[in-house]
Structure formats: C-alpha cells, structure tokens
Amino acid sequence: MTYKFEFRPLARKFLRSLTTSHGNWDIRESIIIRLIDDAARMGFGEIAPISWFGSETLTQALDFCHQLPQEITAKEIFTIPDDLPACQFGFESALEELATKGNNQCPMPHAQCPMPNAPCPMPHYSALLPAKQGALNAWQNLWEEGYRTFKWKIGVDAIAQELAIFDLLIRSLPDTAKLRLDANGGLNYSEAQLWLENCDKFSEKMEFIEQPLAVAEFAGMLQLSQMYKTAIALDESVATIAQLKAAYQQGWRGIFVIKPAIAGSPSKLRQFCRQYNIDAVFSSVFETAIGRKAALQLAAELSQHNRALGFGTNHWFEQQEDTWLESLW
Ligand SMILES: O=C(O)CCC(=O)c1ccccc1C(=O)O
Numbered sequence: 001m002t003y004k005f006e007f008r009p010l011a012r013k014f015l016r017s018l019t020t021s022h023g024n025w026d027i028r029e030s031i032i033i034r035l036i037d038d039a040a041r042m043g044f045g046e047i048a049p050i051s052w053f054g055s056e057t058l059t060q061a062l063d064f065c066h067q068l069p070q071e072i073t074a075k076e077i078f079t080i081p082d083d084l085p086a087c088q089f090g091f092e093s094a095l096e097e098l099a100t101k102g103n104n105q106c107p108m109p110h111a112q113c114p115m116p117n118a119p120c121p122m123p124h125y126s127a128l129l130p131a132k133q134g135a136l137n138a139w140q141n142l143w144e145e146g147y148r149t150f151k152w153k154i155g156v157d158a159i160a161q162e163l164a165i166f167d168l169l170i171r172s173l174p175d176t177a178k179l180r181l182d183a184n185g186g187l188n189y190s191e192a193q194l195w196l197e198n199c200d201k202f203s204e205k206m207e208f209i210e211q212p213l214a215v216a217e218f219a220g221m222l223q224l225s226q227m228y229k230t231a232i233a234l235d236e237s238v239a240t241i242a243q244l245k246a247a248y249q250q251g252w253r254g255i256f257v258i259k260p261a262i263a264g265s266p267s268k269l270r271q272f273c274r275q276y277n278i279d280a281v282f283s284s285v286f287e288t289a290i291g292r293k294a295a296l297q298l299a300a301e302l303s304q305h306n307r308a309l310g311f312g313t314n315h316w317f318e319q320q321e322d323t324w325l326e327s328l329w
C-alpha cells in the first residue's frame with residue numbers, strides 16, 4: 001500500500017510571548033502532513049519540533065519532507081531515523097489516523113476505565129500560567145473554567161522576586177488546587193534546594209518541580225528527588241524515547257514528563273510505557289488540534305497515575321475556527 005504524501009508549513013502567533021528560562025517564544029511553527037490512501041481516505045499528522053528541547057529543528061523537518069517522494073509506504077514511515085523524533089510522531093500518527101478511521105473506539109483499556117458504561121469522563125488538564133507576576137491574576141479565570149492544576153514557569157527572573165510571587169500565588173490558590181513549577185533547567189543546585197525548601201512548606205498544594213537543573217545535572221536531580229517532600233519531574237532530560245530509557249536505566253523512579261509530539265515513534269513510546277510502569281505526566285508542545293489529538297490519544301492509553309495532563313494551553317492562542325485545516329489545502 002502506498003500513500004500520497006503532502007505537507008504544509010504553519011505559523012501561529014502566541015497571544016503573549018511565552019517566557020521560559022530558555023528565552024522568549026513568540027511564534028509556534030509546525031508542519032501539517034496529509035496521507036491519502038488508495039480509497040481516498042485522509043490521515044493528518046503534525047510535526048511540531050522544539051530544537052531547544054533536543055528534537056530536530058523545523059528546518060531539518062522541512063528538509064526531510066522535501067526529500068520524500070510524493071508516494072510513500074508504511075515501511076518508510078517506520079524507518080524514519082531517531083534523530084527526527086517529531087517527524088516520527090507526525091508521520092506515524094497520520095498513519096494511525098488512517099488505520100483507525102471509522103473505528104471511533106475509546107483508547108482506554110476497558111479494564112482500566114472507571115466508568116465502563118458511560119461516555120468517557122473528561123481527563124483533567126493543567127493550565128499553563130504566564131511567567132512572573134502575570135500568574136497572580138491569571139489563575140482565577142482558569143479556575144472558573146474548571147482547571148484545578150496550574151503550572152508556573154520559574155528560573156526566568158531574580159530568585160528572590162520569584163520566591164515572593166510564589167508565596168503570594170500559592171497562598172491565594174484555593175485548598176483544592178495543585179501547583180506545578182517548571183524551571184526548564186534554569187536553576188543551579190543551591191537555588192533548587194531553596195525552591196524545594198519553600199515548596200515543602202506548602203506540600204498539600206505542591207504537585208512537583210519540573211526539570212530544576214540542566215540536562216547534564218542528572219545526578220543532582222536524582223539526589224534532590226530523595227531529599228524533599230516535593231517531587232521532581234524530569235522534562236528536558238527525557239525529551240526523547242532514548243532519553244526516557246536512559247533515565248530509567250540510571251535509576252530515575254520519579255515523575256517523567258512525556259511530550260508525545262517530540263518523544264518520537266508512538267509505537268515505541270507505547271512499548272516503553274507498557275513495559276515499565278512509569279509515573280508519566282503528558283504534556284503539550286503547543287501543537288495544533290491535529291498533533292493534540294494524537295498526543296491525547298497516547299496520554300489516554302498510557303497515563304497511569306491520574307495526573308492532570310499538561311494540555312491546558314489553548315488560552316495561549318486565539319481560538320481557531322474549525323475551518324483552518326481546509327484553508328491549508
Ligand atoms: O506541560 C504543560 O503543562 C504545558 C506545556 C509546557 O509547559 C511546555 C510547552 C512547550 C515547550 C516546553 C514546555 C515545558 O514543559 O517546558
């Protein structure tokens with residue numbers, strides 16, 4: 001079976017600049033791909049790399065798409081090299097969409113479904129707050145919309161300033177709220193200790209700190225994960241499936257953030273997660289509805305510990321009408 005292959009680059013501007021310890025991000029670029037089979041059925045996929053996270057660059061992904069023929073096979077898709085993880089995700093999820101067309105089954109294994117006779121309950125999402133003091137008056141509307149878990153970026157401003165805002169933020173959040181902090185690898189060891197000490201004072205509301213130290217500081221994070229009540233989640237350190245495996249083999253039993261859109265091949269990700277019962281938090285890379293659907297499908301299948309999904313990110317973009325995809329072709 002061969003598939004007709006087409007692709008379209010896409011750029012979307014954030015409503016406000018997204019600030020992380022890696023810098024400011026203003027435009028999310030990605031590539032939408034379309035496969036068409038012999039029966040004229042279509043499968044869509046999205047390639048949404050983040051090179052500062054360790055995936056390929058957008059240019060490398062575009063080059064890969066340009067060199068492909070207009071007709072491709074499943075074999076070509078399953079042999080996309082591991083140094084193009086966002087391409088592996090985009091192509092495999094387009095193929096999966098075709099394979100499951102007309103088969104709208106719930107991806108949750110029946111034995112695990114809490115409500116086997118009812119429509120699937122909404123998975124709960126974590127809402128991404130703006131960095132710095134912007135968080136202080138952003139969470140209320142999101143709370144009204146039903147979010148109960150929030151994530152705030154740290155390591156973007158002076159630590160004293162951020163600790164003061166953290167104190168205000170966590171005290172103002174209702175008792176049933178949960179807070180995640182994400183340093184994007186921007187702290188040093190002693191700063192991370194200071195953060196963890198402060199988080200431990202609010203352990204009933206603190207869920208975890210994500211990637212406190214740089215990727216090279218794995219041993220430091222392993223050590224910190226055994227010293228405080230507040231849990232640590234690895235993110236940049238486990239961006240791809242190869243990194244997930246390496247962290248597990250080096251003894252990481254804390255939380256793993258999985259961004260399916262850059263992790264690599266969905267079929268290999270399934271294999272890994274099913275083999276090792278890891279505590280995974282699934283997370284968005286600001287993909288469109290196309291990549292999001294495939295990523296959420298994997299999250300529904302592989303999420304084990306009832307963690308909120310890091311997909312509460314739609315408020316970072318202008319709401320799109322559902323006709324945008326047709327405008328690409
Ligand atoms: O995980 C979430 O809750 C939101 C998504 C998010 O924070 C993110 C989105 C794009 C790139 C990096 C990150 C990150 O977790 O560091």
Ligand SMILES: [Mg+2]
Pocket residue numbers: 182184210211235236257
């Ligand atoms: Mg993160």
